[in-house]
Amino acid sequence: MTTLNLIVPCYNEEEVITETCSRLLALLDRLIGAGEVSDESRITFVDDGSRDRTWSIIETMHASDARCRGIKLSRNRGHQNALLAGLTVAEGDVLVSLDADLQDDIEAIPRMLEEYRKGAEIVFGVRHKRACDTFFKRFTAQSYYKTLKALGVEILPGHADFRLMSRKTLDALKDFQEVNLFLRGIIPLLGFRTAIVEYERAARFAGESKYPLAKMLAFAFDGITSFSAVPLQWSTRIGALLALGSLGFGAWAVYARLFTDLAVPGWASTVVPMYFLGGIQLLFLGVIGGYISKTYAETKHRPRFIVERTL
Structure with a gap:
């Protein structure tokens, strides 16, 4: 039985x-x-x-x-x-x-x-x-x-x-x-x-319920970072694309300044890309930090x- x-x-x-x-x-x-x-x-x-x-x-x-x-x-x-x-x-x-x-x-x-x-x-x-x-x-x-x-x-x-x-x-x-x-x-x-x-x-x-929205999101993040390295790969790929985009934007700015009258003095062309790239960097640092924190917890063997x- x-x-x-x-x-x-x-x-x-x-x-x-x-x-x-x-x-x-x-x-x-x-x-x-x-x-x-x-x-x-x-x-x-x-x-x-x-x-x-x-x-x-x-x-x-x-x-x-x-x-x-x-x-x-x-x-x-x-x-x-x-x-x-x-x-x-x-x-x-x-x-x-x-x-x-x-x-x-x-x-x-x-x-x-x-x-x-x-x-x-x-x-x-x-x-x-x-x-x-x-x-x-x-x-x-x-x-x-x-x-x-x-x-x-x-x-x-x-x-x-x-x-x-x-x-x-x-x-x-x-x-x-x-x-x-x-x-x-x-x-x-x-x-x-x-x-x-x-x-x-x-x-x-x-x-x-013992799983409010905040706990559900944390649990979902744990599930992703415990079994998949894809977010890290995405961070690398998106970072590379943004780097290429920044180079293209820089080339366009030089061209506009030297060969056209489209260049308008102002802070937008500087501040907007700066904040955008800064936000992306912080986001990916958070993803990397999530993986590092898991590694830290595993190595202690508590x-x-x-x-x-x-x-």
Whole structure:
């Protein structure tokens, strides 16, 4: 019998975590009753340094049902690190990761298990409908996936972190020692046989999103700079084009001054190119700085998370 462990990262989820636990326990009961998973299956909540009552609720849930387990990180380390903590610390033959806000359809999990029994080692949950999202969020998400594809990053459009992984793939994941985590890009690099299960994303059950626009942009930048050097190549090419353009502009200015009466004294012809080139230089320095900061973080080899307590 397959032992299933549901990994649920949590950060300030006191408003929804009780309902999440209730629905997941009902799902486990159903799967165990049908003989699809072992009665040793469980749910593991990973508290990512929450500032509300999330951990105390996890303790209460564990006291009432031992199948509810908990991993408490010593401080907030971000969603990706919390998810990795659950994937590497929790036990089980098969682990399914999902968000605590109930936007991931838990009814897709039995279909994931079916694909696993057919031989898939990794099963990706892919959103085929995003009716609950705003137009802006749908547009930016689709644009982001297309951008990553164009930059050569191997990523599955519509897939976030709702996935099934076998013990074999989890052991392989432990060999990746990256500090700058972008699991959506790392998991496809593992290889192994994969499958896709489509589902419809629901609205958040309660509480507020933990990914406001600023965090979403930072996460997107991390994904690009962690898996693609194309922005650096673009910086070089655009810089070369601007240099050629500047030479052409200089040649035209000399020609206009010597052979025509088009030259008009003023500051525009000096100030505008200066500010334009200065802005481009600062932009590309920022891109280069992003890569350097990642290299700096990787070379220090600091722990990605510290577990304070487990239940």
